[in-house]
Amino acid sequence: MEAEDFWLEYVDARGELHEGPFEVMWSAPFEAARQVRAFPSYRGQRSFPGWYWAATGAELVGYESWVELGQLMRLDCDPGVVAMASQPFRLSWRSDGRNRRISHTPDYFVRRRDGTGVVLDVRPDDRIEPEDAVMFEVTAAACARVGWSFERVGVLDPVLAANLRWLSGYRHPRVRRDPVAEELRAAFARPRGLLAGACAVGDPIAVLPVLFHLLWCGELAVDLEAGLLSAATQVSPVSVVAEEVGGDAGTSEAAVAG
The missing domain is CATH 1.10.10 (Arc Repressor Mutant, subunit A)
Structure with a gap:
């Protein structure tokens, strides 16, 4: 995929929406971004969304499941992490060169003490469908273009x-x-x-x-x-x-x- 295939949208700390080519927008402070989408809430919901107070940054960070909460605690306990944000941006790209675009909102953006960025998706191993695997692979390729790491993590030990x-x-x-x-x-x-x-x-x-x-x-x-x-x-x-x-x-x- 070419650089122009990727498009990014995010909401800054003031609540303003920004969008543009990924390789232009990537330097924004996504660790301070607001959630680009809200967590769904409905009767009979099987997941457990909520807010976790992170000692890292002394602020609330969202999670959509107990699995995400576990990973949030792991990040918060890591001295190498200085900031993190939930649902930090929406990344979209063209599918097979056509006009139709596929979009994905990663679960977390993590800023490490050395200044590097990590994009994190939380999904248990037994819940990854073929289309999910492709989505993670494309997101990882986009991250590699700008020097970010990409990790797909699941249930904690x-x-x-x-x-x-x-x-x-x-x-x-x-x-x-x-x-x-x-x-x-x-x-x-x-x-x-x-x-x-x-x-x-x-x-x-x-x-x-x-x-x-x-x-x-x-x-x-x-x-x-x-x-x-x-x-x-x-x-x-x-x-x-x-x-x-x-x-x-x-x-x-x-x-x-x-």
Whole structure:
């Protein structure tokens, strides 16, 4: 497909509609865009749309299903993500060179800390029809033209989802207490059990919420897919995890793929 085949529409933060060729419009701050379409709502609806308060950006981000909510929590917990927007734009293109156009609205646009953009579609593996696969393939090709990444993701691993749900309860900055946070970073200067490290700082009832907040923010590290969080879960300083991942190329690739 040629560059002129792609057309983009989006609504900016002030509510104004913009449209034009994709390769002209792509530099807009889509992470701040309003939803280009509203979520449907009707009697007997099987999906569960709603709004999630993201600590990243301190704003509400929409979701259309529990699957999307899980992916939103994953993004919100990623220190490499600085902003995200739901239903950020409508991308359309000519079908087989004809005048008829096909359009697709991705689920999310994600801005990463390094300035790069990621377009995200959330669809479980068992719900991808042939026409959906083509739509994702064309969207990925369009993204590649402007240096964006495209990802199609599905249902989160159940253990990861459960741990994210737990930690998300401590995502708000009000949970943070800087003196306790500093002591916790010192207590976990070397890997140790979650509860043992918390008890070394003080009363677990007061200390654990701050620890969970640091885990959510990525200021302390834990493997959220290894098992459900427990007293024995190993918590490490972020520097140790980075050294372990960076020290072996195969390990690094597996960690990113995971």
